[in-house]
Amino acid sequence: MHLFGDNKDKALLKRHYSNESQIDESVRKTVHELKLKENTLDTSYLFRKNSWKTMAEKFAKNLANLLDEAPNERLSAFSRDSESQEGEGQKSQSPSGNGIEQKTGTSEGKEEIAHGRYSNKEGQSSNLTSFEQLDSLYKRLARDIPVEVEAMTREQGLQIAPLNYRPFDEEKDDVSRMKTSKIFLTDQGIRFGHANQPLTITSKSKIQRKSFPDFKMIVLDNSGSMKQSPDNSDNVGSTSFIPWGDNSKYHYALLGYYGIENFLQRQGVAQYIKHGISLFSSNTKYAEGDFYNSADVRKKALSPDWGDSTKIDAKSLTEVLRGRESFVLSLSDGEIHNWNSEREEFKTLAGNNYFAHIQIGPATGFTHDLESWNIPVFYVNSGKDLSRLMIKTTKDCYNRFTHQ
Numbered sequence: 001m002h003l004f005g006d007n008k009d010k011a012l013l014k015r016h017y018s019n020e021s022q023i024d025e026s027v028r029k030t031v032h033e034l035k036l037k038e039n040t041l042d043t044s045y046l047f048r049k050n051s052w053k054t055m056a057e058k059f060a061k062n063l064a065n066l067l068d069e070a071p072n073e074r075l076s077a078f079s080r081d082s083e084s085q086e087g088e089g090q091k092s093q094s095p096s097g098n099g100i101e102q103k104t105g106t107s108e109g110k111e112e113i114a115h116g117r118y119s120n121k122e123g124q125s126s127n128l129t130s131f132e133q134l135d136s137l138y139k140r141l142a143r144d145i146p147v148e149v150e151a152m153t154r155e156q157g158l159q160i161a162p163l164n165y166r167p168f169d170e171e172k173d174d175v176s177r178m179k180t181s182k183i184f185l186t187d188q189g190i191r192f193g194h195a196n197q198p199l200t201i202t203s204k205s206k207i208q209r210k211s212f213p214d215f216k217m218i219v220l221d222n223s224g225s226m227k228q229s230p231d232n233s234d235n236v237g238s239t240s241f242i243p244w245g246d247n248s249k250y251h252y253a254l255l256g257y258y259g260i261e262n263f264l265q266r267q268g269v270a271q272y273i274k275h276g277i278s279l280f281s282s283n284t285k286y287a288e289g290d291f292y293n294s295a296d297v298r299k300k301a302l303s304p305d306w307g308d309s310t311k312i313d314a315k316s317l318t319e320v321l322r323g324r325e326s327f328v329l330s331l332s333d334g335e336i337h338n339w340n341s342e343r344e345e346f347k348t349l350a351g352n353n354y355f356a357h358i359q360i361g362p363a364t365g366f367t368h369d370l371e372s373w374n375i376p377v378f379y380v381n382s383g384k385d386l387s388r389l390m391i392k393t394t395k396d397c398y399n400r401f402t403h404q
Contacts, residue, residue, distance in 0.1 A: 002031055003043065023066060030062045044271065054106060110136040118241040134242065134302050135295075142258035145387055162195035169194070220257070221332040222304035223281040226250040230360060230383045249333055249360055250304060252383035256390030257301060260329075261294075263391055269398055278317060281307025286320055311338045314345035326353045327397045329390065333360035343369060350375055356393050360386060 001009060034055055035045055045051070113125060114137040124133050167184040168175075173194050182193025226249045229235045236245030244250050257277070264270040276288035277297050287300040310332065328350070336342070347369075349355075356376045359367050367377045378393065380386045 026062045030059055033058045111140040115140045121238055121240045123240050131299055131302055135298050138254055138258040142255055142262050145259045162198050164196050165193035166196040167191035220279050222279040223310045224306045225333055252386045253331055256387040259391045260394045277301050280312045281305050282309050284313040284316055309337055310334055312336055312342055314342040318349045328353045328355045330357045335364040336366045339366050354397055
């Protein structure tokens, strides 16, 4: 009823509604938490398999109190009656007593745990894998980066009613718009009416575009120098939760990467594209996925090699970019040691896609060549500037498509 119901449906079914506030509140919370928009044909969110577990948990939690009889089996591993199994006067040490175990089962809970431990400069929890905690933390931190999301809409004039009518002119008027209930007596005889001086309002409609270039943050430097701070000092910040430190160049690069994911999801682009990431240092590693099943991609980003040299295998990158065009964003903090041998292959890669590069620090032979090929190159020395520039560069590219 919420997704597709109309007034006729409600008239037919309303006698079956209890109108109890408890039920109405449970329905309202479920609809809100499942992000269901009213009267819409877009149910794509319901078919994201990786979200089904979370959806089922929210549904069960909100509607469990409406059961006529309490179930004999526990609704979850964290039963509310666990305290009754303990001695009277004892303080419960069950999962339902501290809430930690419940939180580890949801993405929101994982983010809360990771952000709380990070903020308090604590180490990682033993209840979750390192990837889960770092992934959750960067998702949370990336949402704090200011991002302006522009509505993918267009304005058009909509005629809703005529202000008056005039005699129909058979030489210039559309006969399908003739009003037979309106009659005029003219010098030429009797004429039917035709709408005149229409009342027009400006209406905004959503542009549903499905053709966007894939996003490939394909060149992410993970050499040892990326563990340093943006000014190349050893002041890498706190390493209690983030192994490479929260003031390292790599930390700000990851913030930018997660910020780009956040922007593309909020902009409504993510569901139409694939994305990939390639780390390069002593060797080049690549992973690809879509935004709703991208754990392997993010695992790659959160597992840097810290190689002792900065090399790139342009041929392997060109192979994964064949076919559909992509937006390629690269990032490095120094010279690419094998650039001379990879230069021509990389030029082909860049020329066949939308490409931009961000350089931490001074220019190199690599950036000089990119600029000579009319490829945008941006230079930064600040960590926060790096994260925001990564998002802005991506935003500028995709806005060209959302505004067509």
